[in-house]
Amino acid sequence: MQLVAPLNSSLRRVPPGWVYLAGLIPLAWVIWLTVSGGIGIDPVKEIEHRLGKIALWFLIGGLAITPLRRIAGLNLIRYRRAVGLIAFFYIVLHMLAWIILDMGLLWEQAVRDLIKRSYLYFGMTGAVLLLPLALTSNNASVRRLGRNWRRLHWLVYPAVGFGVLHYLWQMKVITPEGWLWAGVFAGLMALRFRPFRG
Template sequence: MERIANPINTALRRFPPWLVYVLGSLPFLWVVWLTLSGGIGVDPVAEIEHRLGFDALYFLIGGLAITPLRRLTGINLIRYRRQVGLVAFAYVVLHMLSWLIIDMGLWWQQALSDLYKRPYLLFGLASLILLTPLAVTSNNISIRRMGKNWRLLHWLVYPAVLLGVVHYLWQFKVIPGEGWFWLGVTLALLGLRLWWSGRRRIAAPARPVRG
């Protein structure tokens, strides 16, 4: 029986992957516009940091949701996953640079002191460290050279996102409902991935033992 094409997937094929970079730049351009126009708020430094951090979190979680979305609904965004991940990494870097340059003024001693005073910053830094090799290897050459190891390496995205969520939640004296929501979404996506991975291993035929 011939499979009926998903009309959403048919429409998505019209959009090239590079378009993700264009759309992904819009939140950053919005922050720039608000800053230049004076509409960023009464505490511009904190607002810039927070907005870039939120954008990073949204794109990271969005990237995690691509596979479950395909398996649960049939909507296939896999061809855009690499671009979404790189956009997310760019926002993580921008978030860190906004803290280091705008907030700390590149005063390394002050930055180290801030890390000590606000331990949640260490979780954000650890997330950036884990995401860096993923961004560096998100290219066809690395995929071919690394083979199966590439997929194993990219499992680091899950602890990286969890660290990012903890970094986000720890800032609050009282965690808002939105914070618990994003934590729940992240844990649910990780749980689904682990469950599907476990089922795949159970269903895989055992390799014959050579005598």
């Protein structure tokens, strides 16, 4: 806790706008790898996978903000909106990579792919649940919706849950990394339950 107080006061000088800018760094990295030829032998798959993984990082990062404040005293609350919106931005890019690069904008093929690969339903459900949250993340909506805004934002938990399920389901065999993501998500959810709350 002794380290946290100076950290919090330094963080007060970091405007949320910087977080949006920092959120573009992973995208710049993916673009750089693509143009420099370092992305691997299957660029389409790699781009798709990397964008999905970055989205997951930000989604889980966003969920960790409240417990971090409660347990460690680290206050990142004012960056929560930025982190959530960056996550949504990467989900949109991840979907665009699928529909444009993977499916070549062939809608019939996309529908067939959706039907064939059931894990895409989970991803779609996660993305659809996050859409109203992204659309109501502005100050005007927060004011207009009042208490309902908080209620609406509970959707973030099933949304991330579907994102994690989608990630695990697309694996043939769940890797240790997959279990780690699932474990972190389960841990963050457990922290929401009363017995675990300090």
